[in-house]
Amino acid sequence: MKANDQQLQVPGLRMTKQRKEVYRALMENADHPTASELYETMQKSNDPMSLATVYNCLEALVEHDAIKQVNVDRNPTRYCQNAAQHGHFHDQNTGTIHDINFKPGTQLTDILDLPEGTEITDFEITIKGRLP
Ligand SMILES: [Zn+2]
Numbered sequence: 030m031k032a033n034d035q036q037l038q039v040p041g042l043r044m045t046k047q048r049k050e051v052y053r054a055l056m057e058n059a060d061h062p063t064a065s066e067l068y069e070t071m072q073k074s075n076d077p078m079s080l081a082t083v084y085n086c087l088e089a090l091v092e093h094d095a096i097k098q099v100n101v102d103r104n105p106t107r108y109c110q111n112a113a114q115h116g117h118f119h120d121q122n123t124g125t126i127h128d129i130n131f132k133p134g135t136q137l138t139d140i141l142d143l144p145e146g147t148e149i150t151d152f153e154i155t156i157k158g159r160l161p
Contacts, residue, residue: 032056039095047078051086052095052110061099061107061117061126099126101155116154129156 032053038044039052054070055062062070068083087108090096099107101119109117111128118127131137137149 039090039093042089042093042095046076047082048086048089050074050076051083052090055096055108055110059110061109063105063107065105067108099155101126116156119155119157120160121157122159
């Protein structure tokens with residue numbers, strides 16, 4: 030998916046050229062890349078940046094809820110550009126991470142016995158398994 034400039038805006042975050050490039054690279058890679066993989070992508074661009082800069086950009090984007098971190102075991106952190114509420118499925122055969130959505134009309138509160146009045150502000154669901 031090619032990201033246009035409009036999609037590369039993040040409320041409350043000043044989008045420097047580098048942040049925009051990192052965000053764009055992530056938008057165009059739905060495979061939940063690691064920072065190193067994004068760094069490699071950046072090396073092929075006209076404006077290569079250091080790994081530290083890639084990390085800084087990712088950190089700013091995570092802080093502003095534009096992207097999510099995906100941590101599985103002790104593997105390097107992966108990054109997800111899908112801003113919709115979703116969980117992750119870690120296929121243990123291939124090591125790939127897939128986005129998993131809620132079934133239409135279902136919410137987290139339908140399946141979890143949360144204390145009355147709880148407001149969920151954030152969640153992280155990672156399911157491990159094997160695809161057939
Ligand atoms: Zn995801």
